[in-house]
Amino acid sequence: xxxxxxxxxxxxxxxxxxxxxxxxxxxxxxxxxxxxxxxxxxxxxxxxxxxxxxxxxxxxxxxxxxxxxxxxxxxxxxxxxxxxxxxxxxxxxxxxxxxxxxxxxxxxxxxxxxxxxxxxxxxxxxxxxxxxxxxxxxxxxxxxxxxxxxxxxxxxxxxxxxxxxxxxxxxxxxxxxxxxxxxxxxxxxxxxxxxxxxxxxxxxxxxxxxxxxxxxxxxxxxxxxxxxxxxxxxxxxxxxxxxxxxxxxxxx
Amino acid sequence: xxxxxxxxxxxxxxxxxxxxxxxxxxxxxxxxxxxxxxxxxxxxxxxxxxxxxxxxxxxxxxxxxxxxxxxxxxxxxxxxxxxxxxxxxxxxxxxxxxxxxxxxxxxxxxxxxxxxxxxxxxxxxxxxxxxxxxxxxxxxxxxxxxxxxxxxxxxxxxxxxxxxxxxxxxxxxxxxxxxxxxxxxxxxxxxxxxxxxxxxxxxxxxxxxxxxxxxxxxxxxxxxxxxxxxxxxxxxxxxxxxxxxxxxxxxx
Numbered sequence: 001x002x003x004x005x006x007x008x009x010x011x012x013x014x015x016x017x018x019x020x021x022x023x024x025x026x027x028x029x030x031x032x033x034x035x036x037x038x039x040x041x042x043x044x045x046x047x048x049x050x051x052x053x054x055x056x057x058x059x060x061x062x063x064x065x066x067x068x069x070x071x072x073x074x075x076x077x078x079x080x081x082x083x084x085x086x087x088x089x090x091x092x093x094x095x096x097x098x099x100x101x102x103x104x105x106x107x108x109x110x111x112x113x114x115x116x117x118x119x120x121x122x123x124x125x126x127x128x129x130x131x132x133x134x135x136x137x138x139x140x141x142x143x144x145x146x147x148x149x150x151x152x153x154x155x156x157x158x159x160x161x162x163x164x165x166x167x168x169x170x171x172x173x174x175x176x177x178x179x180x181x182x183x184x185x186x187x188x189x190x191x192x193x194x195x196x197x198x199x200x201x202x203x204x205x206x207x208x209x210x211x212x213x214x215x216x217x218x219x220x221x222x223x224x225x226x227x228x229x230x231x232x233x234x235x236x237x238x239x240x241x242x243x244x245x246x247x248x249x250x251x252x
Numbered sequence: 253x254x255x256x257x258x259x260x261x262x263x264x265x266x267x268x269x270x271x272x273x274x275x276x277x278x279x280x281x282x283x284x285x286x287x288x289x290x291x292x293x294x295x296x297x298x299x300x301x302x303x304x305x306x307x308x309x310x311x312x313x314x315x316x317x318x319x320x321x322x323x324x325x326x327x328x329x330x331x332x333x334x335x336x337x338x339x340x341x342x343x344x345x346x347x348x349x350x351x352x353x354x355x356x357x358x359x360x361x362x363x364x365x366x367x368x369x370x371x372x373x374x375x376x377x378x379x380x381x382x383x384x385x386x387x388x389x390x391x392x393x394x395x396x397x398x399x400x401x402x403x404x405x406x407x408x409x410x411x412x413x414x415x416x417x418x419x420x421x422x423x424x425x426x427x428x429x430x431x432x433x434x435x436x437x438x439x440x441x442x443x444x445x446x447x448x449x450x451x452x453x454x455x456x457x458x459x460x461x462x463x464x465x466x467x468x469x470x471x472x473x474x475x476x477x478x479x480x481x482x483x484x485x486x487x488x489x490x491x492x493x494x495x496x497x498x499x500x501x502x503x504x
Contacts, residue, residue: 010373010375010376010377011376011377012376012377012379058377060375060377078373082373087376087379088376088379089376090373090374090375090376091373092373092375093373121262121330121334121342121343121344121345122342123262123312123342123344124262124263124264124339124340124341124342125262125263125264125310125312125380125381125493127264127339127340128377129377241377
């Protein structure tokens with residue numbers, strides 16, 4: 001009997017209240033558990049994600065684990081689930097893992113991507129997956145800001161910290177880069193962990209700097225004195241993707 | 253009084269029965285005319301597109317002309333329309349043109365783009381705008397096929413010709429190229445005109461060759477003897493965009 005399955009799932013977050021979601025609303029986790037039940041799983045089947053994603057946030061590479069109730073090969077589970085899942089959720093990969101693998105506790109790094117359309121009128125096919133930015137941006141200043149934020153810092157000032165004073169807010173942001181894409185810009189952020197709303201604050205910070213509303217000194221101040229420095233805004237969820245989650249032994 | 257306006261419009265074609273559409277169903281042209289009426293236009297206001305697009309086909313650069321009923325600058329028309337249009341239609345550009353400009357009769361060339369995801373499981377955020385192709389493709393053979401089809405030919409065998417024997421089915425396909433994109437492939441096709449369903453047959457032909465179901469000789473035969481050669485399939489509308497329409501004097 002297959003002990004445990006690790007699955008990678010992609011979703012269009014537009015019509016979900018999030019990975020976990022609010023009671024009575026549609027959640028990705030809830031839809032996946034419902035799909036398992038359609039395949040005969042017991043009522044109390046549970047899938048365990050690497051972490052939550054907010055309402056409207058998309059994923060290309062969210063990971064969850066689940067203990068199967070029937071001895072199917074991983075590939076067969078993937079195909080069967082994709083046959084009953086709604087068309088905005090798709091299992092991309094499935095593999096058997098050790099019985100003690102845990103999608104949340106074993107995750108060692110995550111990558112998010114944020115997509116930005118630069119211009120006044122945005123083509124409507126991008127409206128679910130891009131943030132529209134109308135004002136001109138100082139791209140070199142944004143690159144300098146990204147370089148400043150990269151590395152190990154206390155990111156309290158770049159999160160919507162809910163105040164657990166006993167938990168560290170230091171994270172190692174191994175990648176924060178801005179890339180040109182045909183439609184505008186893509187921000188890639190990878191770290192050993194992200195605080196609540198941290199990616200959307202990082203992007204908000206980059207855009208504030210790009211519009212000249214914050215200086216690099218303000219950003220440094222935000223890292224040094226998060227309590228007394230005004231925080232940048234949280235940008236919209238529609239441009240954000242959870243792109244990948246890494247576990248020990250995964251290829252770079 | 254502004255004599256005539258030329259407008260460029262982008263739309264997500266998913267929820268439309270097409271540019272013109274069937275009676276009682278939602279059409280892009282109908283939604284734009286309704287938007288004009290919301291701005292006070294007479295009941296019989298008409299917008300004239302460069303041509304129809306089928307149900308589900310998207311646009312980044314469809315063009316239409318309209319005779320305004322009020323003396324607004326073009327930019328103001330664009331902003332006002334975008335304020336009342338549904339979120340799957342957006343006016344991208346507007347300019348004043350000569351009173352005899354005609355979006356359909358004056359068009360000298362069009363470009364379409366077709367987006368293909370290569371793989372078994374497609375990320376759901378691509379499902380409205382990409383065709384999914386599961387089988388492996390022989391890319392060099394597809395490039396050879398594109399090179400063969402490019403140029404001036406009788407494209408009767410690559411259209412869903414409705415049989416007007418008096419009308420020519422010769423077109424000059426100035427561009428047919430396959431480009432790598434992060435998600436898979438993009439086909440760009442530009443011509444001085446396209447026959448009914450011609451782009452979707454061209455892509456069908458490229459995919460048949462890529463899967464080894466058609467040889468380059470079969471393709472040549474299709475151009476030489478359209479009546480006796482089996483036609484390739486029409487691929488799905490969801491991957492197709494009307495990307496641009498050219499008029500005399502437009503930049504390349």
